[in-house]
Amino acid sequence: MVQSLDRSQGRSGGISADAAAPATFTGNRALQIEEPLIFEMGQPGRCGVDLPEPPKVKDRLNGLKRAGEIGLPGLSEPQVVQHYTRLSQKNYAIDMGVYPLGSCTMKHNPRINEKVARLPGIGDLHPLQPVSTVQGALELIDGLAHWLKTLTGMPAVAMSPAAGAHGEMCGMMAIAAALEARGERAKRKVVLAPESAHGTNPATAAALGFTVKPIPANERGRVDLSALKAALGPDVAAIMLTNPNTCGLFETEIVEISRAVHEAGAFFYCDGANFNAIVGRVRPGDLGVDCMHINLHKTFSTPHGGGGPGAGPVVLSAALAPYAPYPWIVKDGDKWRVAEDGAAVDGKPLGRLKAFHGQMGMFTRALSYIMSHGADGLKQVAEDAVLSANYVMAALKDIMTPAFEGPCMHEALFDDSFLKDTGVSTLDFAKAMIDEGYHPMTMYFPLVVHGAMLIEPTESQAKEDLDVFIAALRSLAERAKSGTAAEDFKAAPRFAPRRRLDETLAARKPVLRWRPSNNPPEGDPMKQAAD
Amino acid sequence: MIRYSKEHEWIRVEGEIGTIGITQYAQEQLGDVVFVDVPQAGRKVAKGEACAVVESVKAASDIYAPVSGEVVEANAGLADSPGDVNAEPMGKGWFFKIKLSDKGELSGLMDEAAYNDFVKSLG
Amino acid sequence: MRYLPLTPTDRRDMLSVIGAKSVDELFKDVPASARLPGKVSGLPDHLGELEVERAFQNFAAKNVSPSTAPFFIGAGAYRHHVPxxxxxxxxxxxxxxxxxxxxxxxxxxxxxxxxxxxxxxxxxxxxxxxxxxxxxxxxxxxxxxxxxxxxxxxxxxxxxxxxxxxxxxxxxxxxxxxxxxxxxxxxxxxxxxxxxxxxxxxxxxxxxxxxxxxxxxxxxxxxxxxxxxxxxxxxxxxxxxxxxxxxxxxxxxxxxxxxxxxxxxxxxxxxxxxxxxxxxxxxxxxxxxxxxxxxxxxxxxxxxxxxxxxxxxxxxxxxxxxxxxxxxxxxxxxxxxxxxMTLLGEAGFRRLAELNHAKASELADRVAALPGVKLLNDSFFNEFTVRLPKPAAPVVEALAGHRILAGVPVSRLIPNDPAVDNLLLLAATETATQAGMGPLIAGLKEVL
Structure with missing residues (x-):
């Protein structure tokens, strides 16, 4: 007999989401299908692959053959396809619409990139094949390197870092290496970073033994130049600066900043997370940057993939180029070679940061995107991204509250003063956007703005779609300001696959894997059907 | 005798031993506490030294020793029920006990009335 | 440009809502000295999808893919069949x-x-x-x-x-x-x-x-x-x-x-x-x-x-x-x-491992039987080390000339150590075939 109609119920039991809507037998709601874990689905003797019977050989495992079950469930191929397809339908994605997550640059991910990355002559290559058999792959990496160097106006690039934060580590190591070569590593222990910096900046600097000293912002949301000058001294190794900054603003005094930093004998690390605002229009090399990582998954459209993989090549100035980590892709005549550990290069590499040669799959996709746009298209990318952000800002500034005056770059930053005394918080406002069919903007970042809402529309959205998005935000802002809708906002989202989740419970009693003991309770209709 | 610090810690002194925790105001600011990292017994701490960490879902805050001394006991109960810090910040939610090395340091802390005024001044 | 939805009309309308005369106005915070007058010079303009695909096919054509050659390389990256x-x-x-x-x-x-x-x-x-x-x-x-x-x-x-x-x-x-x-x-x-x-x-x-x-x-x-x-x-x-x-x-x-x-x-x-x-x-x-x-x-x-x-x-x-x-x-x-891993499940994953071990065992026996070649492993899973009678790097290079991808010379990863110059790492996964092992053995015989 069926005891419970909600087979997805969790540890504290199921309650109907909406009393007005009748419960369904399965717990599903049309396209919203409740999906168990694979560990609750498997049957012994079922398998999703057909492999031949292995020949009987005497094992050569030094007596270390695995004993006992691993505990992996057995599923057939159709079950696997259905399971992951159903899971996919619980995700929001760029492919579905406006994804205005500020500082993440959620732009269109072209499918030609996926196609060329899967050509057997590119996707199916071993990194340690003889270099004579991978000349095309090395040419491809060198080709992307050429674009990155030219677009940034920098003489060198280290390709191997696996993500932005990894690139940051690489760049800061290169700075440490240059200081070591000058005999100043022990003396210069301070890294300056604005209060609005991404959390990775202080994390990276601290990991390398630097002391992080915050630099305040002025009332215009830019680095306070006089405070910076006061902080510069013979103990400063570098400044880490995002430009355009995390408030979506260009650092107007960037040239003075970089001059002051260099005069003090320090280096200028630029966090390139927001390169999309200026790509093809401004070369960071012209601003006096010593190194900058480039998140290929932001500016150059490699897929975000639910949180990776990324790639974080770092462009380097002439002063830092000799310290680029292994491997170096070097062209000798008409042949490419890979200079690996110990191989002769014209420099003093800081070491190695990643096995093999970097995130080739991401290089391929980024180069495909870059070639599709060309120098003309990339310039247009920056212009359309900045235009779209300013359009959103202009269309909302009378009803929401921009954090700063004047035009923004590629993202529009609002604070929560328009929600004052409404009982609605930034979080509530963002969750209500989910019910309107949007992924929320970035919230509570940067930290320097109260209740921050950071909207980055990117260049990928049609004006009609931006207009609907703007109208939806206006409607939400009006409802919030009416002062009578706070409870509604607190209850949002109502129509997503899940309502708000209990993050306190998750952190207090972490359940980080499935175990037989945290099985769904008895009375599960699926289990009963199987029995 | 109970004294308070500007970092929103309290210390209740009985003889040589002081019991330390965070105030009602601090727990309200943090929200639901999910984890407390307390110092091990035997550790010597100096006044102002970061010696414990209290975490909510989205924030982690250092706890600074309001006085110098040697940790004699940590609240083992917090491992299983960090929510005690929210429910009874000055009772079951205490963090650790310390053997004071200089009782004179207490004079730099606030009494209850002064602390209440301090909290009011924060708005 | 196929990825950019805004039309010239859209851009004009958006600028008028913003109250700016041109997009350049939106970039006024960029110091004049750093504003490029046009696009970045020295780079080509945009390409259609057909041209992009062709360019990548050209890159691909200059590589030897393991799908087209006997292949025995591992050393931290392994070629398996992916469903x-x-x-x-x-x-x-x-x-x-x-x-x-x-x-x-x-x-x-x-x-x-x-x-x-x-x-x-x-x-x-x-x-x-x-x-x-x-x-x-x-x-x-x-x-x-x-x-x-x-x-x-x-x-x-x-x-x-x-x-x-x-x-x-x-x-x-x-x-x-x-x-x-x-x-x-x-x-x-x-x-x-x-x-x-x-x-x-x-x-x-x-x-x-x-x-x-x-x-x-x-x-x-x-x-x-x-x-x-x-x-x-x-x-x-x-x-x-x-x-x-x-x-x-x-x-x-x-x-x-x-x-x-x-x-x-x-x-x-x-x-x-x-x-x-x-x-x-x-x-x-x-x-x-x-x-x-x-x-x-x-x-x-x-x-x-x-x-x-x-x-x-x-x-x-x-x-x-x-x-x-x-x-x-x-x-x-x-x-x-x-x-x-879900497709494999308990049974599939175990069998996959057994197949790998069996293939590598077969390869090890055949390579070790070559004159002058010594197998250094008494235990292994799907990869092992052999000592050749001469430096391994030129041997691998010579076999690559015959489109045989014959393992990794240890000296590629540990340079400047004469003790490893003659060592060759060979791997065989479930993707290795008899048809591939034959040419490897024959090739090794020839160049050793």
């Missing part, structure tokens, strides 16, 4: 084009597969808990050393001579710049190294690999006990995760942290990346673990759901006190791993 379902699944836009699951209400798909991934990794490694993946195995190994340093409050790591040389290089690089000590043993092609005697009260961790870079399969139970007696941790690295289908897992040997390169399952060779790092440990160390973690909870209606949790370890909250500066995991590669 079509895997690649289809990871190209679904809902997975491919979503971001880090910061809004759990609309990213349960990503969160649930990561929870499944974490469970699979725990089971395979024999550990209690695993994170939602690292960049790859090599960077994961370096993060494991940092984690051990935090836990033990010590700064001396001992590195086995059987660890993949790139992994060792990364640990050494990080150690140098972050200010701790990494003491690496000599390359250990015979698998004779004894690390127990080297563990002392200053040791934070010992890093070993199983099977080793040279292919040896070892039991680290005694080493684990020695580490624990000295207050140190044992880190076990696995670069061929398929081996865990047949070999006793590190968790059962007493490992404290296990790091695997997960590329073999679900992820192609891809010329070195992106891959996926598996990272597992004991429950008691979970708060010192780097990387993202997904945990189970309930929503406002009491329904089971998943969220990112224990994020106070991470950089966006702890900033300079974070356990690591890492933000990204290898989400999509972790999905590929999970889908492939």
């Amino acid at each position: 079509s379902t895997v690649d289809y699944m990871i190209q679904r836009g809902e997975f491919l084009t979503s971001y880090t699951p910061y809004q759990p209400e609309i990213t349960q798909g990503t969160l649930q597969y990561l929870f499944e991934f974490q469970t699979q990794v725990s089971l395979l490694t024999g550990m209690e808990v695993a994170n939602a993946s690292m960049y790859d195995g090599s960077t994961g190994a370096s993060e494991a050393v940092l984690m051990a340093n935090r836990i033990t409050r010590r700064t001396k790591a001992l590195i086995s001579g059987g660890l993949h040389p790139h992994y060792r290089n990364i640990i050494e690089t990080t150690a140098h710049w972050q200010g701790y000590s990494a003491v690496a043993g000599k390359a250990d092609p015979e698998g004779l190294e004894d690390l127990i005697a080297k563990v002392d009260k200053e040791t934070s961790c010992v890093v070993v690999q199983n099977p080793s870079f040279f292919g040896h399969v070892r039991d680290f139970t005694k080493l684990a006990a020695a580490c624990h007696a000295a207050g140190a941790l044992l880190i076990v690295v696995v670069t061929e995760v398929v081996s865990l289908g047949l070999i006793k897992p590190p968790g059962e040997m007493g490992a404290d942290i296990v790091v695997c390169e997960g590329q073999s399952i679900g992820n192609g060779l891809g010329f070195g990346g992106p891959y996926v790092g598996l990272f597992a440990t004991r429950d008691k160390y979970v708060r010192q673990m780097p990387g993202r973690l997904v945990g189970e909870t309930v929503d406002a209606d009491g329904k089971r759901g998943f969220v990112l949790t224990l994020s106070t370890r991470e950089q966006h909250i702890r900033r300079e006190k974070a356990t690591s500066n890492i933000c990204t995991n290898a989400g999509l590669c972790a999905l590929a791993f999970t889908v492939h």
